[in-house]
Amino acid sequence: MGEVGLMDEGRFREVLGSYPTGVTVVTARYPEGDPFGLTVNSFTSVSLDPPLVLVCVNADASSHDALMEAGSFAVSILSRGQDPVATRFATQPSEGRFEDVDWEENALGDPVIRGAAAWLACQPHRIHPGGDHSIVVGEVVAVEDAGGEPLAYHRGRFGAFLP
Ligand SMILES: Cc1cc2nc3c(=O)[nH]c(=O)nc-3n(C[C@H](O)[C@H](O)[C@H](O)COP(=O)(O)O)c2cc1C
Numbered sequence: 602m603g604e605v606g607l608m609d610e611g612r613f614r615e616v617l618g619s620y621p622t623g624v625t626v627v628t629a630r631y632p633e634g635d636p637f638g639l640t641v642n643s644f645t646s647v648s649l650d651p652p653l654v655l656v657c658v659n660a661d662a663s664s665h666d667a668l669m670e671a672g673s674f675a676v677s678i679l680s681r682g683q684d685p686v687a688t689r690f691a692t693q694p695s696e697g698r699f700e701d702v703d704w705e706e707n708a709l710g711d712p713v714i715r716g717a718a719a720w721l722a723c724q725p726h727r728i729h730p731g732g733d734h735s736i737v738v739g740e741v742v743a744v745e746d747a748g749g750e751p752l753a754y755h756r757g758r759f760g761a762f763l764p
Pocket residue numbers: 624638639640641642643644657658659661662663664665687688690691692693695754
């Protein structure tokens with residue numbers, strides 16, 4: 602057993618990074634219609650009936666407030682090889698993130714990333730406070746599964762899930 606010490610932020614981040622995840626881009630539209638999006642690996646399934654998922658969004662993110670107000674949002678589950686898209690949607694400035702990225706509009710009018718492994722169209726269900734993040738629970742109203750290999754993220758690096 603390793604040391605059980607008082608929490609140090611760097612160590613906390615390091616330990617959280619040891620948990621492998623997929624990578625998503627969460628997207629919606631500003632009230633005036635412009636698309637916005639950010640890279641998110643805190644995506645988790647919550648409930649089958651009703652169909653619920655959650656994402657945790659940093660209160661400091663430039664798109665945080667718009668996402669809290671959005672009438673719908675989309676989750677694109679990125680494919681292996683889409684790490685440039687993940688990096689782009691995690692890098693400031695947020696303006697122009699959709700330029701040179703292949704995207705389309707889903708049935709709810711939200712932008713989704715073409716070439717993703719799967720997509721979920723969501724409507725807001727509940728928003729819970731979660732420290733410096735907001736826990737956004739969405740009700741899934743439509744899904745699409747392209748069946749490709751997902752992009753993986755572990756200890757700050759993008760990769761693939763091996764069989
Ligand atoms: C792999 C990866 C996963 C991330 N996951 C999250 C997340 O779950 N929640 C979050 O708020 N930010 C997450 N980020 C950071 C945001 O993508 C980043 O801060 C982004 O610039 C925020 O965009 P905005 O300020 O335009 O809203 C992640 C970044 C990377 C590279």
